[in-house]
Amino acid sequence: MQIKDVLLAPGNGAFFYDDQAAIRSGATQDGFIYIGEPITPRFTSLRVPASSLSVGLVLTDDTVVWGDMMGVQYSGAGGRDPLFETAEISDLTWRVVAPRLLDVDVSLYLDACTRVFEPFGKERLPLALKYGVSQALLRAAAYLQRATMAQVICAEFDLPLPTRRVPIYCQSGDAREINVDKMILKAVDVLPHGLINSRQKFGADGQTFVEFVKWVATRTREIGRPEYHPVLHFDVYGWIGQEIGLDPQLIADFICKIADTVPGFTLNIESPADFGSTQAQIENYAKIVSILDNRTSNARIVVDERCNTLEDIRLFAEAKGAHLVQIKTPDVGSIADTARAVLICKANNVGAYVGGSCTETDLSAKASVHVSVATQADMMLAKPGMGVDEGFSIVGNEQNRLLAMLNRCRAQTENVS
Template sequence: MQIKDILLAPGNGAFFYDDQEAIRSGATQDGFIYIGAPTTPGFTSIRLPASSLSIGLVLADDTVVWGDMMNVQYSGAGGRDPLFSTNQISGLTSRVVAPRLLDIDASHFRDSCKKVFGPVEHQRLPLSVEYGVSQALLRAAAHLQCKTMAEIICAEFGLQLPTCRVPIYCQSGDAREVNVDKMILKAVDVLPHGLINSRQKFGVEGQTFLEFVKWVAARTREIGRPGYHPVLHFDLYGWIGQEIGLEPRPIADFICRVAESVPGFSLNIESPADFGSTQAQIENYAEIVSILDNRGSSARIVVDERCNTLEDIRLFAEAKAAHLVQIKTPDVGSIADTARAVLLCKANRVGAYVGGSCTETDLSAQVSVHVSVATQADMMLAKPGMGVDEAFSIVGNEQNRVFAMLSRRQARNENVG
């Protein structure tokens, strides 16, 4: 018996759960809170402290390996799972998942996930459960095989050991100017997210957003070190569509205008519009992508909303309905499915961005690094939280540690050979 006991520990996410619909509908921000009534089921106020639940697998040698369950910041929006309930998830895990965990060979990661994540009463387990438990299972396999988690992913998916670091993307939260400066001084690869999630931040016909984009480019040139040239990536939470309308051509026109305002920079535009359903999103995003490509624009479209599960990602990738897919790890579920999603994007020649949420934890962020590195994703999110420094250090340092261990392993193998 490799797993002899299960531990559960309630915890905190690194940011807050927010009612996206209430914010989109014009909720007023007062300091750090929002004024008004929530509209998304489960929310008792528009902004709630993020909660999490840790699961610990007690192995035969008394080592305990952990994973963290949580949902994303905008839970219940865009087809996502509802707001995370620690009590509900704890009860389900104890009742259903724990007995399954005691009856598996934890040294085989993918097989363990398959056995543990079977349906319950013909329904899939909550994605937060899959996410947290799969983190612990990956750590268990790594411990039992005396390997890194990245090596386990490579072995189980038939991949070569990685040699290239994955670019890191930081997000600013509402402290845009200060955090942009931090990102530039730390020379992050992709910046700044921007949190353009309201009409006030986007502006009439996007003018406020456009001025912010130009400021970020100018600031990068002003205080960045010589030769520093990041990708500019902005998450618009559907506001081009909200402000300009839901016709693909005017949306593409606006994106081209933004790209032309920052010559010399690569531009990623995430979630330009929300067309209300996965199928509508695929059809309209594919048209926007086609228009931009035909014009030779340097701008790239990134999909987030309405592209949650592995099946959603497959549909978007096969339809070329984005230049880059955000694989939002808690929404995908099992971390094995995150690996599959990256490989699926690559097979369809679509960019793979291993993202996630500010509501995550240090443990989930570290596991995401191993999967990103093993599958050689195009970029990965610095997480958790919105403070830049903490997330960048957690993700960046873990990536450096992974490559240090892999380099040592390779050197020893060469010496033996």
């Protein structure tokens, strides 16, 4: 089965692209917008509606399978690719990628990805482009094999059919209190993200943040079911380092102090500090991890910034530079590399969190579910968007449908044997 044509369709991401550098520098919020001058290249304002680009592969029987390309919310920050520009990506897809797609066997998923994503000249292809095209190739392989995308991943990586559901993590956006209540009522596995991305939200010496952590734990006990006991996960966008300083000991002390305020809960702290480079991030995060482990703290460090590509993830995992690695799918590129990233984390006894961004689409979110379940990641992000209900529904329902199909396949195999 080959591809006989390629389609492109511009679209919307489910949230906005934000200039993280400008926000960190003190940009003020006015309603939903930020006031100030852009700092990060390509941004014309501090908050830009997220765009996407769908790529459709027309197969020889005229079936069309799709994948979606887009950037992440904080594009251009922390070593990431620059802001996604539809016209630029569209041009590169037509000139370079489309001719390659017409010359591959879509039944051989990993081989097709390797051939299509070869460097162009001396430059690698944009990771957002690889992300969308790899989704479409995965759907094509699944269609041809009359299988789920998860089964294709299992076959390509020699993995057993999964049986366990993957815990789902929701993010609140700025509507923190309302969305925390939604998460608790829906018994989300991991919550609430919190979007602690400014000095105002973190507070002097972190006191505003500490009070918010305590409130989430209290609220969970107040309105959650008696047996409900989620993991508490907060993304602080480097603000512990910004306010407390970049000494790993001081950062670890602060995190332990927070963990002590919510006894009985596992506490995930994502992006506690930004040390300026991947190597510095690895070395200092490893020190923080070691201190927390020696204290048998119930806090865990999650890395995001400076850990973008598959090679970055390998370096962090091998150095134990985090308890949990966010595999930020559009930043990793090919969704086959997301699968590889999970397996690298597991081989190094480091947690694998298949994340991504609120800027994604329903199609990219569903593909991420199949990879997460196939590789048995430790948790996955409810996406796209910041509204809780939509992302949780898209990801949760896709996982449940997938597990039902896999259970049927397993039962049929057992009956035959």
